[in-house]
Amino acid sequence: MGARCSKLGFCFWSSNIDSNIPRSSDLDKGGETEQGKWPAFREYGLDELKIATSGFSVDNIVSEHGEKAPNVVYKGQLENGSHWIAVKRFHKSAWPDARQFLDEARMVGQLRSDRLANLLGCCYEGDDRLLVAEFMPNETLSKHLFHWDTQPLKWAMRLRVALYLAQALDYCTSKGRALYHDLNAYRVLFDQEGNPRLSCFGLMKNSRDGKSYSTNLAFTPPEYLRTGRITPESVVFSFGTLLLDLLSGKHIPPTHALDLIRGKNYLVLMDSCLEGHFSNDEGTQVVRLATRCLQYEARERPNVKSLVTNLTSLQKEADVASHVLMGMSQETSAQEQTPRLSPLGEACSRVDLTAIHEILETTGYKDDEGVANELSFQMWTGQIQDTLNSRKRGDTAFRAKDLTTAIDCYTEFIEGGTVVSPSVLARRSLCYLMSNKPQEALADAMQAQAVYSEWPTAFYLQAAALFSLGMDSDARETLGDGAALEARRKRH
Template sequence: MGIRCSKLSLCFWPSSTNLNYSSDIENGSKNEKDSLPGFREFSLDQLRVATGGFSSEHIVSEHGEKAPNVVYKGMLQEDLYIAVKRFNKSAWPDSRQFLEEARAVGLLRNERLANLLGCCCEGEERLLVAEFMPNETLSKHLFHWDTQPMKWAMRLRVALYLAQALDYCSSKGRALYHDLNAYRVLFDKDGNPRLSCFGLMKNSRDGKSYSTNLAFTPPEYLRIGRVTTESVVYNFGTLLLDLLSGKHIPPSHALDLIRGKNFLMLMDSCLEDHFSNDDGTELVRLASRCLQYEPRERPNAKSLVTALAPLQKETQVPSYVLMGIQCGTPSPKEAVPLTPMGDACSRRDLTAIHQILEKAGYKDDEGVANDLSFQMWTSQIEETLNSKKRGDTAFRSKDLATAIDCYTQFIDGGTMVSPTVLARRSLCYLMSDMPQEALGDAMQAQVISPDWPTAFYLQAAALFSLGMDNDARESLKDGTSLEAKTLRN
């Protein structure tokens, strides 16, 4: 964790290694330009294939009436993972305006952005294609964390990286960012925060609509109905409040606490003993400046970077370590699952795996040969099928011991083979803390159905439970490759 101190006392923090953040981001931009393909126009067929026919299983996020669009994850034929934003048919009626906007944003290349790679404009379809960020949103990690709250050093890093992203965009003439919020901040394969490029696009109303709750809307927007560069800084201030509190607090309430010198009431209780009073005060002051009622009294993006750089802690620690993400997380090309099953197994979410296997049923048994003579059918098959039925009933109710027993009777009967039964028993073993047995069943399912991604994903879940993380990631990669091959066929 580094240095610990009470949040109610003053601490002296030794200065970290001096990092030239401005130089870092410029170098990062050059690297991005070298490694990313240039902006291009995609055909609708290309994106349809990449997203499995815009399958619901590929949906990353979707919004309602105020922002009618859906974001899918997918993979291009050159094994590049992408995020595809598909707008409602009524959005962007002017195709020329859409293409001009997309091309302008597509010229940007920076390591602090989830960069725009291309677009598609066919008929009534309007789609944007960006880099895929595999480690979810700031909202997820800040408000809905599963294993640990975001560390103070990481919160400071998020604030700095976002300020650098806004400063870079301003320097390139794209200072307006529409509806900056915790859902617009994404984490890449290394756990580094990046700003979604989608917010840099003017929407179909020329930037005149806001999709956030009015309590978080800049006051001048309510007066003039338009986003300004100062509005972006106001939204940045609301993000600072999010980082400070771990909650989405209305700015008016936060400012009341700050004016009453009760700013410690803003601080996330999960951060106790992990930050200094001085650091907390500085971040609160900066948030207060960003949230000034008069736009002219707010700082600009460059001054945000200047204010945040000296506050950074643990600068030599990689982001994935601070985030608690699996060490050495592979790139999206290697490890991003294409379906909820792959994702659930990578996270070892046994409840989600159970729901998916139950919903899928036995459709993946189709094509598995079961050669039975008439005599074998009449003498043995009825009891075999009854064992499977009893096992399925127990599986649905999570009666694990009964399910394992019934599925074992079915498997040991030897008259029929079923990769789904093996997968279900494998999960029952996992849920019973028997990972070695679970691995054996998953491997047997693979023998029966060599091209079944679920078999590889369950192996990964079992291997993670056995502490064999490298082998688990290889199994995830194999499952992903099989799914990608299916999409291309």
């Protein structure tokens, strides 16, 4: 880590991001928990999630993150840069009882496994009910199986998906959460390493509509059609439909598939892209396992622990990492390690002045704690009150977007010289930007950096001003510097 100077004449810290992080196939973990890897479940504030998702921007919607319409899931990043998150938002009518919602979320939030996209927390304020989970950046099984762009899912990877999914269900069962609602190819997500994970959202049951399955009756367990109740055996039936998906590369109704299997035409089921990549014995074993899962009588289906045992013996290329089997290049893997922009960085990259204003207003002055202000008793008693009153008037005007008044009051505060505040400089910088004065905005952001040399906010505001001045190349470089500082903060 070292300091260097930019073309604009100021210094910043740069960091080298190691892209050669060793990866493993993870087949030996068996889905065990590692509690230290994840933060404890907690309750989030609605404002915090608004900032993380850029105000629930439509640009951040990830409709296939383990969910199908009409459910809406947003990608976001927490303000401290600690985690990318997936936020599922729905109306309180789905959970009228906030306490019931919180209790259910807390129970699911106790689960922690490498085989799950884990639930990190929840939020309930007013009419909003939100779930916060780990964000999985590499799409869903539906995408990789049915709508692939560059290569079909390899046979070895399909077997790994089946095993990891079975391990996830086995882990949940061992923790008293055996019921999983509407298990399908949308619920299987791929993490940064290319490993498949089971979405935690399916472990939460919507209290109002009581529906555990989609309206497509051809894929619904027969006992659910009779009783409207989901059982552990119903989950195994859905697992069987997923095995058919993996075998065929298509979403084939179980009754049609079973007719082919009974007629010993199961090879017709197999995805033509897999020809020559599996033995007849392997194909037969997977077909038999799917058939057992799809038995009409629930008691005749295997349990999830039996699924794990059967699928473990079928694994191929166990020493090959998932990202290799998925065809993810090393270049892509290196890019995944590049520091990510915080919500403020994202807003500044778009010069979204409304979002920047909301973030600075919410952040307040907490970052000023990194700046020492040594005042004598005489200075405190003689000058500080007038100075703080100027800032207070500026803050009121800033909140109301009365830009001229805010600039005047903040200028009075700054020129008073009693207290040094990079946050006041940042706020005045934004006021200048909103007043179409990017040169003045840049000067204030640079002065904020001079006061607090390792403050990402100063770099991000400089970038916004540079974009406004048409200096896009310098702006992008400065954004990267801010992201590197945030990554350094997170490591330390």
